[in-house]
Amino acid sequence: MEKLPAKTVERLSEYRRTLINCKENGKEYIYSHELAQLHHKTAVQVRRDIMLMGFSGIQRKGYKVKEMIDAIGRILDCKNGQNVGIVGIGHLGTAILQYFTGKRPKLRVVAIFDVDEKKTGREINGVPCYHVDTIPEVVERENIDLGIITVPPKFAKETAEGLINAGIRGILNFTTVPLNVPEDVYLEEYDMITSLEKVAYFARG
Amino acid sequence: MEKLPAKTVERLSEYRRTLINCKENGKEYIYSHELAQLHHKTAVQVRRDIMLMGFSGIQRKGYKVKEMIDAIGRILDCKNGQNVGIVGIGHLGTAILQYFTGKRPKLRVVAIFDVDEKKTGREINGVPCYHVDTIPEVVERENIDLGIITVPPKFAKETAEGLINAGIRGILNFTTVPLNVPEDVYLEEYDMITSLEKVAYFARG
DNA sequence: ATTAAATTGTTAATTTATAAACAAAAAGAT
DNA sequence: ATCTTTTTGTTTATAAATTAACAATTTAAT
CATH class of the missing domain: 3.40.50.720 (NAD(P)-binding Rossmann-like Domain)
Structure with missing residues (x-):
């Protein structure tokens, strides 16, 4: 598969860290602007990164935390480690x-x-x-x-x-x-x- | 004084590290392409960074190592530390x-x-x-x-x-x-x- | 002296990265 | 049921960073 831009990869790694945290706190959904604020980024950039990795959210509900963690895993992680x-x-x-x-x-x-x-x-x-x-x-x-x-x-x-x-x-x-x-x-x-x-x-x- | 771009500042810090090394090895002059190669950068970028900080080299001889270290110091270092x-x-x-x-x-x-x-x-x-x-x-x-x-x-x-x-x-x-x-x-x-x-x-x- | 080669300095072009704009859809309010 | 608001997804525009192009200058060679 085509590689994503290095900057996007970096941010996905950072997002995952935060999402894992959110999940542990029982948060099920997250909005792009929430994730953005936690990372000093803009909501547009967050959505763009998510788009680039081929993941989708739900309008007016945001992104499902658990699913997004898995989606980032499919990008960043090697199947066998x-x-x-x-x-x-x-x-x-x-x-x-x-x-x-x-x-x-x-x-x-x-x-x-x-x-x-x-x-x-x-x-x-x-x-x-x-x-x-x-x-x-x-x-x-x-x-x-x-x-x-x-x-x-x-x-x-x-x-x-x-x-x-x-x-x-x-x-x-x-x-x-x-x-x-x-x-x-x-x-x-x-x-x-x-x-x-x-x-x-x-x-x- | 107007701030330099963050990327240029990063590279100046990296250049200095290398230049200090060069000086310790008794190297007096360095060409932009030499410095570039040591940092996986292009010679143009090196020259551009140097230009942005207002330093000049000598044509066909390169940059005077000692002077350039001082020039970077005038950018990166605070006078009183x-x-x-x-x-x-x-x-x-x-x-x-x-x-x-x-x-x-x-x-x-x-x-x-x-x-x-x-x-x-x-x-x-x-x-x-x-x-x-x-x-x-x-x-x-x-x-x-x-x-x-x-x-x-x-x-x-x-x-x-x-x-x-x-x-x-x-x-x-x-x-x-x-x-x-x-x-x-x-x-x-x-x-x-x-x-x-x-x-x-x-x-x- | 003239020419050729090498190197800096700077402007112009290209590419990459970020932000803005807005359509589409969903939820809620009236 | 209709309208308003909110939020995603995507395209278009802007800004930033990098690279390319080339003039100017110096050194060396002939």
Whole structure:
């Protein structure tokens, strides 16, 4: 199927988070303007996103929360799920791991990699921790599709190469080093310094 | 002065990171296409960003690395610097704190807030940790401009309100809860689940 | 000296993303 | 039963971001 625009995908992910919350609070229907307000978006944009994913609401009643969660799932989730590995289990890696635990059943963190032998060979938050040298075997054996890189900057490049050679399909890079990946690997990068510098810039007169 | 587009600001922050690296490696000049390649951008875009910030290169020689770092500094940095407080010093907060230490002299993390009394009342990474109840006084006293929120979701809203009432100017929100802020407070939100879901979506066929 | 190649700076064109506009349908009010 | 209001769904318009095009300048080569 044709891919949706990246911005729409981001927003669908955000909407789902909120919708799950609504469902837990017993809310059955939601209007586009309600969802919009919860996300600092316009109602039109919400409706457009929903239209783009091929879902429909009920006029004057809004969107059925439960059904919409499922509809977003059909877009964002892989039928059999995707396996994720985290490389570098310092504070950031641990934060991400905790964050994910039990939240997205279709995105399973199945392996952690580190160089520190105090960490390898045991489980962290219920996920086995391997030495980074074993990335090739483990990625293959555990069918890992996606890698999250939270290693120190100087190891970023070799970590990415290791993952790519092992056959990973997507990388989320949290290091400060921009990576190069082949065309068939999807790369997303995030740097918190940039985020904070942006806040700093716009927060002043 | 007129504000630059948000996307340009983001890229300038990224360029600076790379330029600092170049400088440390003794590189004196850089071409737009070199900088572009390091960031998966086009050379035109790099030149355009540089133009927008009012900096100039030398034809056939490129941009003087040192001067460009200073030029970006004149855009991104506040003359007297800005003070930052981190609320919630779990793994994520600690990761951010470590990340910043010594990196951006104009963005000083001067206070940490938490509810855990095992953490408050002492220094973490050289930064004093206070109880969240003292946000009003400490923000005022330490002249804190920017707040980073890394508390558990259920405390996100009240944390933001506390910071806003204390007079904060910008917020970087890492919780999964979208916040509402008044017009004169700049808000930036980041959710790693969304990032990973985006990678998962685009990493498959 | 002239020409060729490389690179910046800027304007114009294109593409993408957002917002506005409005028809259609449903619910409720009179 | 008719009218009004509300809300979705979709098209059209606007705005923002990116890319393309190209003039101007510098360096080097012949």
